[in-house]
Amino acid sequence: MPELPEVETVRSGLEKHVVGRTIDTVEVLHPRAVRRHLAGSADFEAVLRGRTFTGARRRGKYLWLPVGEDALLAHLGMSGQLLVGDPGRPVSGHVRARFTFADQGPDLRFTDQRTFGHLVWASGGAELPPLIAHIAPDPLEPAFDDDVFIARLRARRTGVKRALLDQSLVSGIGNIYADESLWRARLHWARATDSLSRAEGARLLVAVREVLADALQAGGTSFDSLYVNVNGESGYFSRSLCVYGQEGQPCPRCGTPIRRDPFMNRSAYSCPRCQPKPRSRQV
Numbered sequence: 001m002p003e004l005p006e007v008e009t010v011r012s013g014l015e016k017h018v019v020g021r022t023i024d025t026v027e028v029l030h031p032r033a034v035r036r037h038l039a040g041s042a043d044f045e046a047v048l049r050g051r052t053f054t055g056a057r058r059r060g061k062y063l064w065l066p067v068g069e070d071a072l073l074a075h076l077g078m079s080g081q082l083l084v085g086d087p088g089r090p091v092s093g094h095v096r097a098r099f100t101f102a103d104q105g106p107d108l109r110f111t112d113q114r115t116f117g118h119l120v121w122a123s124g125g126a127e128l129p130p131l132i133a134h135i136a137p138d139p140l141e142p143a144f145d146d147d148v149f150i151a152r153l154r155a156r157r158t159g160v161k162r163a164l165l166d167q168s169l170v171s172g173i174g175n176i177y178a179d180e181s182l183w184r185a186r187l188h189w190a191r192a193t194d195s196l197s198r199a200e201g202a203r204l205l206v207a208v209r210e211v212l213a214d215a216l217q218a219g220g221t222s223f224d225s226l227y228v229n230v231n232g233e234s235g236y237f238s239r240s241l242c243v244y245g246q247e248g249q250p251c252p253r254c255g256t257p258i259r260r261d262p263f264m265n266r267s268a269y270s271c272p273r274c275q276p277k278p279r280s281r282q283v
Helices: 004-017 041-048 146-155 160-164 175-185 198-217
Strands: 023-028 057-059 062-067 070-075 080-085 095-101 107-112 118-122 259-263 266-270
Touching: 004 057, 004 062, 004 080, 004 198, 023 041, 041 118, 070 080, 146 198, 160 175, 175 198, 175 266
Parallel strands: none
Antiparallel strands: 023 095, 057 062, 062 070, 070 118, 080 107, 095 107, 259 266
């Protein structure tokens, strides 16, 4: 699933190619794409037609395009893509919604092979759509409070990786960037959060920001064609991964083979030497 760097890369592309343009037509090609718009596809099309996108914003893994005081909210799910291109190009079978513009320039297509993503009209949601108001700020937002995050992290009774994936604590971090951040911070994924010192919490936050910044510079992480930016280009942070997906490969820091452990129906990758397994209780 796209995480913060991938969604921010898409947001940046939308800001460049879509903001300031007036919608001419909206066509919902698969009702599942707007399943959370309870008034249905026809209403979704009507409410956006003739409106102008005035910005492109993001919180964690969600992005939205303000339209006056309202907004078009999008979640990419597992395979969602927002692609800008020649309006005359063929419409693939995975296009779920299509927007054309009054300037007759490049159109915008929501493509979603697995149909887990969605679009929804957020009335009054220009600043922050009510549907995602419960999601915590992400580490790259001005609204993020380092001291509050560290205090809340240390107050939890769970494993540190589990905490990083909790979107009510911090948003935008998924499996890939949690593993990479914990490796940089030299913390094992099963370390109990209430055993962390303030200094360790601060070190982890520095590592998270470094990993996210590096991934953003590389355009995100692409393992297949399901994540691309608005121009259809892949991200290249996968070439810089130190632990995620690297089972058996030498740790870039010490040379010890990377270990993979089962974690929440997924996997957790770590270096047995750089990230020693906690001896006390594990959560």
